[in-house]
Amino acid sequence: xxxxxxxxxxxxxxxxxxxxxxxxKDLFASAPDSIFxxxxxxxxxxxxxxxxxxxxxxVKNRMDDVSELKELTDDYLLMQVSAHSTAELxxxxxxxxCLINTYLGxxxxxxVRFFDTSWHPVAVALPQPRIEDFWQTVPDSVAQDARFxxxxxxxxxxxKVSAQAGEPILTLALQTAELAExxxxxxxxxxxxxxxxxDGKAFQPVQ
Numbered sequence: 001x002x003x004x005x006x007x008x009x010x011x012x013x014x015x016x017x018x019x020x021x022x023x024x025k026d027l028f029a030s031a032p033d034s035i036f037x038x039x040x041x042x043x044x045x046x047x048x049x050x051x052x053x054x055x056x057x058x059v060k061n062r063m064d065d066v067s068e069l070k071e072l073t074d075d076y077l078l079m080q081v082s083a084h085s086t087a088e089l090x091x092x093x094x095x096x097x098c099l100i101n102t103y104l105g106x107x108x109x110x111x112v113r114f115f116d117t118s119w120h121p122v123a124v125a126l127p128q129p130r131i132e133d134f135w136q137t138v139p140d141s142v143a144q145d146a147r148f149x150x151x152x153x154x155x156x157x158x159x160k161v162s163a164q165a166g167e168p169i170l171t172l173a174l175q176t177a178e179l180a181e182x183x184x185x186x187x188x189x190x191x192x193x194x195x196x197x198x199d200g201k202a203f204q205p206v207q
Contacts, residue, residue: 022117024077024089027097032119035099038062038081047079048072076165090163090170092198096122098170100161107177108160112170126170127196127203131157134174136190146190149176149183168198169206 025048029041036044038061047069050057057069061081071078075091088100095116102110114124131154138146158175172194176187196203 021074022091022094023074024091024097025072025074027091027117027119028077028079028089030119035119036079036081036087038065039067039079043067071165073165075168076163088163090168092168093200096124098124098163100163100170102160102162107158107175108173109158109175110161112161125202126161127172127194127205129172129194131174133194134191136192138186138190142186142190145183145186149179149187152179152183153187169195170198170203171195 029044029048031044033041039059040062043059043061046059047057047067051069051072057072058066059068061067063082065082067082068080069077070080077087077089079087079089081087084104086102086104088102089097090100091097092114097115097117099113099115100110101113102108112126114122116122131150135146135150153174153176156178158178160173160175162171162173163169164171174187174191174193176184176191179187195206197206198204
């Protein structure tokens with residue numbers, strides 16, 4: 001008598017077969033308190049919940065002030081932490097993301113840090129362009145004012161770094177608010193932002 005052969009079926013958990021997609025909201029929710037000292041975890045979870053339900057995502061933070069989640073996608077988050085500071089999270093890969101803290105005092109100044117998805121710091125080199133790299137060609141008529149502006153910016157180089165949803169690009173904007181009026185006018189006309197795209201290993205300039 002022949003035995004019926006029964007196929008041996010091994011059932012693996014779905015998570016074994018399909019790696020879970022990393023989402024910025026999960027990183028935001030799981031952040032250590034030291035990363036967002038003004039925001040409790042409940043603050044962060046409430047903001048996510050409000051945003052996903054198409055509500056204004058405002059909460060009272062630890063200082064009894066208002067914080068607001070301004071933008072949230074799978075790979076990008078913008079948080080207005082206070083009237084004078086913002087935080088951006090930008091997913092660069094399934095294992096790497098950056099945190100951009102920008103302080104407004106009143107000129108914007110940013111700090112960029114990189115982490116793995118368990119919030120362990122990762123050493124990633126952010127491009128450090130020269131002051132001259134931000135300048136377009138300046139006509140002779142304003143060359144002297146432009147030279148004075150470059151010298152002032154060299155003494156106090158403040159950069160605003162920002163990210164965006166969709167593409168892993170960081171934008172570096174040289175801040176000119178502290179310049180004298182004449183120099184500021186020239187700088188605002190001839191200073192441009194620089195953009196760098198993450199290619200999986202390093203940031204490359206975007207032409």
